[in-house]
Amino acid sequence: MRSWRSASEEDTRELGKALAAELAPDGALLLIGALGSGKTVLTQGVASAFGFDRSEIQSPTYTIIHEYARAGSRFVHADLYRIEPEQIQGLGLEETLAGPGVKVVEWADRLPFVVPRALCLRLTEDGVGGRQIVETE
Ligand SMILES: Nc1ncnc2c1ncn2[C@@H]1O[C@H](COP(=O)(O)OP(=O)(O)O)[C@@H](O)[C@H]1O
Ligand SMILES: [Mg+2]
Structure with missing residues (x-):
């Protein structure tokens, strides 16, 4: 399992960029x-x-799932922070996450199902202004 240390917002953004290659398509x-x-x-x-x-x-904020599409790229961003666990089942998220495009889920520990072959990262503040980012199962 890999891990990274990010010293800045820019570092974290660059890590996301670097991971895009293994997330595509x-x-x-x-x-x-x-x-x-x-x-x-x-x-x-x-x-x-x-x-x-x-x-x-x-x-x-109010939309739990945002979908972006442009020039053949499809990108899905879901954030489960504001949703009740029992409402997640009704979103069709399991199908969406198995479907086409690159999908990113924030608060993914709230998902009531397993996402096959997903890359899973845990982010924590390191107490000195940076972030520790660790790959988990
Ligand atoms: N190393 C870092 N990586 C990412 N964000 C950082 C870092 N250091 C400081 N920040 C700040 O922390 C905040 C992270 O916000 P955000 O990405 O919205 O968090 P989350 O989506 O996990 O709630 C931003 O305000 C960002 O500027
Ligand atoms: Mg967020």
Whole structure:
């Protein structure tokens, strides 16, 4: 299992960009970590590698799942922070995550099912202004 240390928001964004190559064309990235740990920043890095502007990729507020499509690239961003566990089943997320495009899920520890072949990362603040990012099962 790999791990990285990010010293800055920019570092985390670059990691997302670097991971895009292994996520293309249809992979899923599951992100676990507290509020402010950098999940959205990492997601922006992934999205930028597929030509989506990072300003487009915000934390979904009322929409749990955002889908972006452009020039043959499909990118899905889900954030489960504001959803009740019993509501997740109704989103069709299991099908979406098995479907086409690159999919990133924030608060993926709330998923009530296993995502086959997903890359899973846990982000934590390291106490000295950086982030520890660790690949998990
Ligand atoms: N090394 C780092 N990596 C990512 N974000 C960082 C880092 N250092 C500081 N930050 C700040 O932490 C915040 C992370 O926010 P965000 O990505 O929205 O977190 P999450 O989506 O996990 O709640 C941003 O304000 C960012 O500027
Ligand atoms: Mg977020």
